[in-house]
Amino acid sequence: MLWYDTPVPPAAKTIRIIVLLLLVAAIATAVLLLTCTERGQWVTGHPHEAGHEFQHWVQHHRLLAPLIFIALYTILVLLMLPVWWMQILAGYGFGLVIGVAFSQIGATIGATGGMLISRFIAADWFHQRVETRLKKLRDIDEKMGHNGFLVVMAVRLMHFIPIGISNYVFGLTAITVADVVVGTVLGGIPAVAMYVGIGAGYHPWRNWRFIVVIVAINGVLLIPLLLRYLRPQWFKKYGIE
Numbered sequence: 001m002l003w004y005d006t007p008v009p010p011a012a013k014t015i016r017i018i019v020l021l022l023l024v025a026a027i028a029t030a031v032l033l034l035t036c037t038e039r040g041q042w043v044t045g046h047p048h049e050a051g052h053e054f055q056h057w058v059q060h061h062r063l064l065a066p067l068i069f070i071a072l073y074t075i076l077v078l079l080m081l082p083v084w085w086m087q088i089l090a091g092y093g094f095g096l097v098i099g100v101a102f103s104q105i106g107a108t109i110g111a112t113g114g115m116l117i118s119r120f121i122a123a124d125w126f127h128q129r130v131e132t133r134l135k136k137l138r139d140i141d142e143k144m145g146h147n148g149f150l151v152v153m154a155v156r157l158m159h160f161i162p163i164g165i166s167n168y169v170f171g172l173t174a175i176t177v178a179d180v181v182v183g184t185v186l187g188g189i190p191a192v193a194m195y196v197g198i199g200a201g202y203h204p205w206r207n208w209r210f211i212v213v214i215v216a217i218n219g220v221l222l223i224p225l226l227l228r229y230l231r232p233q234w235f236k237k238y239g240i241e
Contacts, residue, residue: 016121023117027079034081047085051092051199058093065093070106077110078117080164084195091199099196104188111167111184118171126172148179154225156187157218163188190218 034040043050058065069090076083083103090099152175155166163184170180193214197204204210 019117020121023079023121027081030076030079030081044082044085047088047199048092050085051089054089055092066102069093070102070109073103073106074110074113077107077164077167078113080114080162080168083107083163087192087195088199091196091201093199096193096196096200096202099200100189100193103192103196104185107163107188107192108181108184111163111170111180112177114164114167115171115175115177115180118168120171123172148173148175149183150225151175152179152183153187153221156183157190157221157225159191186221190214190221193217 034044061068069086073083073086076086083106086106087099087103090103093099094102152170155161156163167180194204197207197210202210204214
């Protein structure tokens with residue numbers, strides 16, 4: 001029996017609707033703040049100018065700045081909004097290594113939260129109304145549960161897939177929290193490092209050494225995915241179908 005086969009109390013439906021409405025309202029509010037306010041347009045439209053201001057602010061709030069940055073980053077991921085500009089700010093304010101670390105902490109917390117919210121709101125409905133009618137979809141879901149870490153890793157390494165949206169999709173599958181945490185921590189490093197590197201002054205698009213390092217990290221992270229495809233019998237020994 002999978003986790004979503006467990007009966008859910010009827011009262012949970014009302015709570016789910018309330019959570020869904022609050023989520024939609026939060027997303028709409030955040031979008032308005034980023035796109036329709038002068039401050040939001042300035043931060044997202046002029047990340048380098050905002051980065052210098054953020055750097056100055058961090059210097060005067062050494063203890064508070066990381067907490068606020070991680071909290072805001074987490075919220076943006078939960079609300080499925082772009083975070084590339086936050087990564088640039090992280091480079092300005094914290095430098096490359098610490099900036100990547102703080103960004104990944106926020107991304108991981110946000111990814112886990114998004115997956116759990118999606119699972120709470122819609123997973124039961126999805127599996128009862130949609131997946132039960134499509135045997136192939138059910139089989140895919142069970143296989144994803146066995147290969148959850150690799151699935152999350154692959155999605156994170158496909159840098160064109162928005163992290164926020166993918167988290168809510170993961171919540172509809174049998175992928176575990178541990179899969180999302182580890183896959184996000186590792187798989188998100190290359191893309192995050194590129195944007196943080198911009199703010200940290202490494203000029204990644206013109207720095208061939210920086211690009212080589214990022215490509216090397218990406219290659220190392222792709223190894224388990226390639227082995228899963230080329231040597232599936234190795235994984236079957238450990239019960240991974």
